[in-house]
Amino acid sequence: MDRVEYIIKHGIELAYDIDADVLMIFTETGKTYKILKKILDSINNKNCGKNASFKFISLKHFPNIDKIKNKKLKIIVTTPNRDTYNWLLNEENIVPVFLKYRDDDRQSLVKHGIITSLEKNLLNSKDIVVAIVGIPKTPGGVDTITVVEVNRHTTSLKLYELLKSVDDIERKTIEQVLNIALEIGKEGREGRSIGTIFVIGDTLNVMNQSQQLILNPFAGHNANIFDEKVKGTVKELSPIDGAFIITEDGRVIAAGRYLESKADNIKLPLGLGARHRAAAAISKNTNAIAITVSESGGIVRVFKDGEIVFEIDPRSKSISYLK
Ligand SMILES: Nc1ncnc2c1ncn2[C@@H]1O[C@H](COP(=O)(O)OP(=O)(O)OP(=O)(O)O)[C@@H](O)[C@H]1O
Numbered sequence: 001m002d003r004v005e006y007i008i009k010h011g012i013e014l015a016y017d018i019d020a021d022v023l024m025i026f027t028e029t030g031k032t033y034k035i036l037k038k039i040l041d042s043i044n045n046k047n048c049g050k051n052a053s054f055k056f057i058s059l060k061h062f063p064n065i066d067k068i069k070n071k072k073l074k075i076i077v078t079t080p081n082r083d084t085y086n087w088l089l090n091e092e093n094i095v096p097v098f099l100k101y102r103d104d105d106r107q108s109l110v111k112h113g114i115i116t117s118l119e120k121n122l123l124n125s126k127d128i129v130v131a132i133v134g135i136p137k138t139p140g141g142v143d144t145i146t147v148v149e150v151n152r153h154t155t156s157l158k159l160y161e162l163l164k165s166v167d168d169i170e171r172k173t174i175e176q177v178l179n180i181a182l183e184i185g186k187e188g189r190e191g192r193s194i195g196t197i198f199v200i201g202d203t204l205n206v207m208n209q210s211q212q213l214i215l216n217p218f219a220g221h222n223a224n225i226f227d228e229k230v231k232g233t234v235k236e237l238s239p240i241d242g243a244f245i246i247t248e249d250g251r252v253i254a255a256g257r258y259l260e261s262k263a264d265n266i267k268l269p270l271g272l273g274a275r276h277r278a279a280a281a282i283s284k285n286t287n288a289i290a291i292t293v294s295e296s297g298g299i300v301r302v303f304k305d306g307e308i309v310f311e312i313d314p315r316s317k318s319i320s321y322l323k
Pocket residue numbers: 195196197240241242243257258259260271272273274275276277278293294295296
């Protein structure tokens with residue numbers, strides 16, 4: 001019996017032991033699911049012991065076998081592979097879920113699975129999920145069991161809908177800028193709280209609805225937000241007045257830019273001032289999204305179509321949101 005089988009077996013047992021509502025597995029080729037299926041078949045037809053289809057399973061492996069047999073556990077099998085998904089559609093007693101893109105790390109993958117299942121009403125906010133996951137894009141690389149409280153993710157539903165609505169390149173840019181904003185919100189600069197605005201996408205319109213407050217430090221540079229040196233420069237410049245203007249594919253076009261979009265009929269929670277109104281207005285009057293860091297408290301907010309679609313206090317979370 002190999003390590004993956006043990007992990008899946010313990011994932012099943014954990015789901016029953018903590019009385020979880022859902023067991024969620026992630027598979028590329030379907031291999032992980034096939035192992036799960038063999039274990040569950042062995043349990044369900046109690047075919048344990050000498051002639052078990054799954055040699056290592058015996059009743060002693062599942063002391064609470066009756067609890068397992070009597071409890072209905074929803075099994076969600078997620079995959080980004082269209083062929084695997086089509087094959088899973090014919091499988092019984094599981095709920096297949098197609099993931100529109102591949103994540104780069106386990107945590108994002110689990111979040112992605114939870115959010116997609118929430119969007120399809122396969123989960124509700126009170127559910128407890130046991131997720132069995134491995135290194136993304138590595139078939140058979142199962143190495144992690146994690147317990148997820150769905151209610152911790154419902155606030156990010158709108159952000160995921162936004163991430164799903166843009167192409168891969170823009171999604172990676174938004175995630176990169178969001179993580180920089182979270183770092184600024186959390187660390188500030190030289191011990192001081194820093195506020196700033198990032199405007200991503202629809203750059204021509206954004207430039208037409210804004211003007212330089214200072215000479216543009218990025219003029220004539222081919223600066224890309226994924227370049228560590230550019231990221232450092234952006235953080236160094238974050239205390240200056242004005243906004244950073246970034247293209248869908250991550251090129252930093254300007255800093256110190258004053259946004260002049262009409263802010264009439266923008267409705268924002270009380271206490272949010274000119275920075276947040278400007279961000280809401282530009283996101284309403286162009287196709288851009290805006291990300292703000294508040295100088296008073298570090299809260300990071302994402303604006304789309306004039307509304308806040310996501311906000312997070314980076315100081316309250318030990319990890320950056322999207323990784
Ligand atoms: N239209 C704008 N375009 C770009 N930057 C702006 C604009 N309006 C305000 N700012 C920036 O926001 C800064 C803070 O303004 P203000 O305090 O009114 O915003 P706020 O929404 O309360 O933000 P914070 O929570 O960071 O205080 C200003 O000093 C300026 O740098």
